[in-house]
Amino acid sequence: MAQERSLPSVVERMWGREPVTRRGPRPRLDLATITAAAIEIADAEGLAGVSMASVASRVEVAATALYRYVGSKEELLIAMADAAAPAPPEPGGMTWRAYLAVWTRAQRDLLLGHPWLLSVAAPVPPMGPRRLLWLDRALAALDGTGLDDGEKINVASTLTGYALTDAALVHAVAGGDPRMEEAGITGAADYGEVLAGVLDPEAYPALSAAMRSGAMRGAEGWVDDGDFVFGLELLLDGIEALIRRRALKGDVREE
Known part of the structure; x- marks a missing residue:
């Protein structure tokens, strides 16, 4: 029997496959709102500032309300990584x-x-x-x-x-x-100088010579x-x- 395959629930929601409920009030939250709030926090504070509690506070709900849309912080990060991407460049006749x-x-x-x-x-x-x-x-x-x-x-x-x-x-x-x-x-120049000071020319003959010649000085820090x-x-x-x-x-x- 072929193994049944399905996408993780958060990925299903990323594709707009939200479960449809006919009863009760329309939910005021959705995955897009949650990920947008999480991205705002990450841009301002880094990932250390992103938690289910901080995101819930940003969208003014209890943290437990988020779990209907994302089951964990790991799922939230998956959604954030996709939502942060803008539309790709258009070809516009380019080769x-x-x-x-x-x-x-x-x-x-x-x-x-x-x-x-x-x-x-x-x-x-x-x-x-x-x-x-x-x-x-x-x-x-x-x-x-x-x-x-x-x-x-x-x-x-x-x-x-x-x-x-x-x-x-x-x-x-x-x-x-x-x-x-x-x-x-x-x-890169600083990196080259550090390496030049620690590399043994006998153990690393090619790399040591390259660093001592100033090969990294032209890289301008990458x-x-x-x-x-x-x-x-x-x-x-x-x-x-x-x-x-x-x-x-x-x-x-x-x-």
Whole structure:
């Protein structure tokens, strides 16, 4: 017998699949109102300020009233991570490469605008309607490239991972990570100097030489836009090479 599959209840609600009740007054709460309040708190105070009690206070209900919509703080975070995402960029006639560059940058900027997402955005496939809309637009941008659907999804996942990693680095060196602040590291150059002082040239010959040569001094703390563009162009070049390989294989099959 095939295993029956269903979405978590909070995800069902994210898709608007609220149970319909015909009796009693219309509920004055909904998941959108709850997540909007939670996001406001997280933006102002970080995730430490988000609790069922604080959200309930923001929407002026008892904390127990929230459990009809979210069963736990973990479920609330799932809903918040999806609700925080705006509509994805529109293609507007752009090439696949130009669109995915804009698409990846927008994801990075979203994370920097809501840094608490860096603690929530676990590397799991998206299930909410907003995040899946972003995935849909990325796949649509790759139509006509010769990549199969699995390859298109892998491209989108790789670019999403890059946006997450870059945003985490930028946030950390901008004072978002107390460990970096404690070490006096405010940029890539500081990081390079710290490593140059601790690396043993015999155990780490290549890395030690790179740090001692000042390789990190040009990175300007990973905040400089050139660093982001360098990595993004590297990935897009790889995608373009993959598309060319697929086109060449297609030509061989047709001969």
